[in-house]
Amino acid sequence: MNNMYKDNIILGIESSCDDTSAAVLINGKVYSNVVANQDVHTSYGGVVPELASRAHQQNIVPVVDKALKQANVKATDLSAIAFTKGPGLLGSLMVGTAFAKSFALGLNIPIIDVHHMKAHVHAHFIQKPNENLKTPNFPFLCLTVSGGHTQIVLIKSSLEMAIIGETIDDAAGEAFDKAAKQLGIDYPGGPLIDKIAKDGDEKRFKFTYPKVAGLNYSFSGLKTQFLYFLKEQSKSNSNFIEENKKDICASYQSHVVNYLLKKLALAIKQTGCKDIAIAGGVSANSKLREELIKLGLQTNCNVFIPSFEFCTDNAAMIAMSGYFMYEKKLFAKQNVTPQARINI
Numbered sequence: 303m304n305n306m307y308k309d310n311i312i313l314g315i316e317s318s319c320d321d322t323s324a325a326v327l328i329n330g331k332v333y334s335n336v337v338a339n340q341d342v343h344t345s346y347g348g349v350v351p352e353l354a355s356r357a358h359q360q361n362i363v364p365v366v367d368k369a370l371k372q373a374n375v376k377a378t379d380l381s382a383i384a385f386t387k388g389p390g391l392l393g394s395l396m397v398g399t400a401f402a403k404s405f406a407l408g409l410n411i412p413i414i415d416v417h418h419m420k421a422h423v424h425a426h427f428i429q430k431p432n433e434n435l436k437t438p439n440f441p442f443l444c445l446t447v448s449g450g451h452t453q454i455v456l457i458k459s460s461l462e463m464a465i466i467g468e469t470i471d472d473a474a475g476e477a478f479d480k481a482a483k484q485l486g487i488d489y490p491g492g493p494l495i496d497k498i499a500k501d502g503d504e505k506r507f508k509f510t511y512p513k514v515a516g517l518n519y520s521f522s523g524l525k526t527q528f529l530y531f532l533k534e535q536s537k538s539n540s541n542f543i544e545e546n547k548k549d550i551c552a553s554y555q556s557h558v559v560n561y562l563l564k565k566l567a568l569a570i571k572q573t574g575c576k577d578i579a580i581a582g583g584v585s586a587n588s589k590l591r592e593e594l595i596k597l598g599l600q601t602n603c604n605v606f607i608p609s610f611e612f613c614t615d616n617a618a619m620i621a622m623s624g625y626f627m628y629e630k631k632l633f634a635k636q637n638v639t640p641q642a643r644i645n646i
């Protein structure tokens with residue numbers, strides 16, 4: 303790699319849950335984004351923390367190596383290493399953190415500790431070398447929906463964010479994954495529900511909304527509602543799930559998406575923001591993407607949807623956060639430790 307870029311080559315590392323990822327950002331543009339998924343959890347119906355940490359340990363060196371090679375960058379070219387400090391599974395976070403710290407120490411370069419949920423928002427600023435995409439203007443709203451979080455975030459500047467609404471219990475991704483489990487669909491169920499729902503009738507089955515004030519959400523009641531719905535229907539037809547899977551998935555998905563966007567619409571009204579975005583694993587959902595575009599038209603807002611690659615966990619978004627922090631010299635100390643829970 304040409305040394306003129308020397309000042310701004312950031313390696314990003316993500317290991318908060320069950321994906322090991324490394325990415326290289328040169329002058330704010332992404333040159334590689336390698337993700338190793340962990341299939342080991344599928345048969346357990348959810349992420350097994352012990353197995354996740356072990357898989358991260360096996361994956362981290364080859365994933366980083368591949369990311370550097372794809373970007374045509376040598377370790378000695380790096381300006382800084384950004385890594386996920388949290389939130390996430392502690393054992394998983396420890397692998398990425400320890401790797402970033404020791405690699406940076408050996409190279410004598412700074413480390414940057416990144417907040418995973420802020421990084422999901424920063425996915426909207428990732429550009430490939432020849433891309434010149436339109437990015438959201440500040441302040442903007444981002445509905446960040448993942449396996450562990452559901453938040454409406456007001457983004458005031460690249461690093462200044464405030465949560466103005468969030469789930470008081472389960473996350474939207476969890477609502478998808480748990481419903482999928484009840485339908486006998488493998489983990490992670492969200493993408494499969496999305497796929498099965500494509501040919502289903504979303505108006506066939508109705509669910510009710512929980513009463514939660516303001517911009518907050520609740521998904522734990524929906525999980526129980528769905529379980530009783532399946533039990534009740536299966537009493538008269540033991541093949542109910544198999545015979546109606548497409549309509550069940552479409553109706554359930556539509557219900558979750560409408561609920562998510564109902565509160566986002568309220569947030570638009572309250573804040574007057576003109577740019578709206580979605581981020582996090584659930585933002586890969588086709589119904590959510592489709593309905594957000596409609597909401598944008600109804601409210602006269604500009605809509606921002608990340609490309610699929612940058613919706614689910616990836617290190618490019620960590621490197622992007624790292625880029626914004628690097629500009630402000632917000633470096634971490636070598637004694638930094640990962641945190642399972644951490645405020646935005």
Ligand code: KG4
Pocket residue numbers: 319447448449450451474475476478479490491492493494496582583584585586587588613614615
């Ligand atoms: O952001 P992410 O990769 O990891 C966390 O930080 O949690 O999000 C993972 C979540 C899982 O719950 C997964 O089922 C959900 O995102 N997900 C989807 C879709 N793709 C991923 N949910 C609904 N539809 C999808 N297409």
Ligand code: ZN
Pocket residue numbers: 418422448449582583614615
């Ligand atoms: Zn995530």
